[in-house]
Amino acid sequence: MNKNYIFLTVLMLLLALGTFFVPKKQLVSHEVKPEKLLLDITQPSRYVTTDQVAKMIIEHDPTLELIDVRPADEYDKFSLPDAVNVPLKDILTPEGQDNLGIEDMNAVFFSNDDIMSDQAWVISTRLGYKNIYVMKGGLNCWIETIINPVEPPETAPKTAFETYQFRKAAGMYFTGGNSIKTDTGVKKAKIKVRRKKKEKAASGGC
Amino acid sequence: MGPLIPNEIITGDWNFVIAILIGIAFGFLLEASGFSSSRNLAGVFYGYNFVVLRVFFTAVIVAMVGLLYFDYFGWLDLSKIFILPTYLSPMILGSVIMGIGFVMGGFCPGTSFTAIAIGKMDALFFAIGLFIGIFIFGESFPLFKDYYYSGSMGNVTLTDVTGIAAPWFAFGFTVIALAAFWVSAEIEKKVRKNTKEYKF
Structure with a gap:
């Protein structure tokens, strides 16, 4: 019998044994998902179109709060005007949640596509926050529809x-159009979020 | 890093591009393993050719062990991948039907198309039968719809059901597979005279 097969057999056995020594990841305990959440997830009502967002930005709609859930380095390269950056992984931190649940504000999540923002939406909905939306299609759709x-x-x-x-x-x-070449950056203004005690939004839910 | 689409590294538009690339690779490997010959495939049921067992077991253990390492290295987040939902008794019945069809026809669906690609007539008729079967199944689906969806266990893994950690399964399968390789090679040597033709 071929020597290669003996070698491969031993190699495969060692690799399989090695999986015992791979450190375990912490498993998240599965909580019961409320039926309401399930219902809300299937509703398309959480989506706003890029057109609606563009209109609100142009009209300086004071209730609009744009939240970029992409990683910070992508946010630094490009983002929508006046958007705050809350990376998806920080959404559960107190700083991340400061941007949610502000009275009379409509938070709109966006990312490159709408998958990450949908995840952010599900997480914050489970935490009991209201008036949160997702920009359908994300920044890719923004470039396609608004910019080009x-x-x-x-x-x-x-x-x-x-x-x-x-x-x-x-x-x-x-x-900035074709004629007036101002610096394109309506640069991200550092938004001072008024940190306000929320009525135990985060404690309930799950 | 992975899975690429849920992590928004590439958009969902790539789904079909990736599917066609994987499909080409899969077809090529099936053909390269000799799976376009129904004699090779059915041999495993008659005990003279175990190439099916070896190829599929190799794929299973390499993928099993590999995914565990990929998860550890952070290349693929195993908590994000899709797990096929389990319907226990319909799945067992389905596998039995599949096995009967396999031993009768000498192909499984994928390999029949590989065999058509290299011009096998038997595979062509197998594929025609396949579509007739699909049509009958589709038309009579309401009759056994209830059974089809019965016994749902959700998107569970063996670890979820048994509580035994994944490495035990990976190791167990590897040992079984490797043992099967050596035993089947011995059987083939005894049963067949022309072992040169099928080099192990």
Whole structure:
């Protein structure tokens, strides 16, 4: 019998034995998920479109609170104007939760796609926070629709052209347009969140 | 790092691109392992050719042990991967039907398409039968729908069910597989005269 097979047999045995010495990860205890959460997850009502977000930013909607859940280094490279950065992994820390549950504010999570922001949404919903939303499609969709909108075909309905017009204008607003070359950065202003005692939002839920 | 799409390293649009790449690789490896021959495949049931057992067991133990290391190195977060939900008794029945079809037809669904790719007529008829079967199943599905969805255990792993840590399963399977390799090689040597043809 081939020597290679003896070698491979021993190697595979050693590798399998090695898995015993791989340190264990802490398993998260599975809590019972309330039926309500399940119901809410299936509802698309948590999504806001990039158009809605753009409109609110342009109109300086005071109730809008943009929360970027991507890692800090990505946030430093690019983000939406006036967005605060709460990386997904920090969402459970007290600093992360300071941005949630502020009265009369609508928190909008966004990330590159909407998977991470959806996760942030689920976590904060489980913690009992209200008025939180997810920007559908995330920043990728933002670039596609607001910054580089595609002109609809001539046969498209009138509303499609209206949306396109709005997006073109919004795109100019955010990029500085073609003529006025200001520094594009409506740089992230350091937002001072008023830290306010929340009515035990975080303690309930799970 | 992984899984790439849930971690937003790449977008979900890549799903089909990755699927086609994996599909090509899978088909190539099936063919390279000799799985496009129904004699090779059915041999495991008659006890003269154990290439199926060896190839699949190799894949299983390499993947099992490999994933545990990948999780440790942080390349793949095992808590984020999809686990197929378990329906115990429908799955057992399904495997029996699959096994009967396997030994009768000499192919499993994937290998029949590999065999068609290299021009095997028997595989072509097998695949036609496959689609007739799928059609009948689809049309009569309401009849056994209740059974099909019965005994759901959710997305559980062996560790969840038994409480025994994953390395025990990885090690146990590895020992069983390696033993099976050596034993089956011995059996093949006894049963077959022309062992040169199928080099082990």
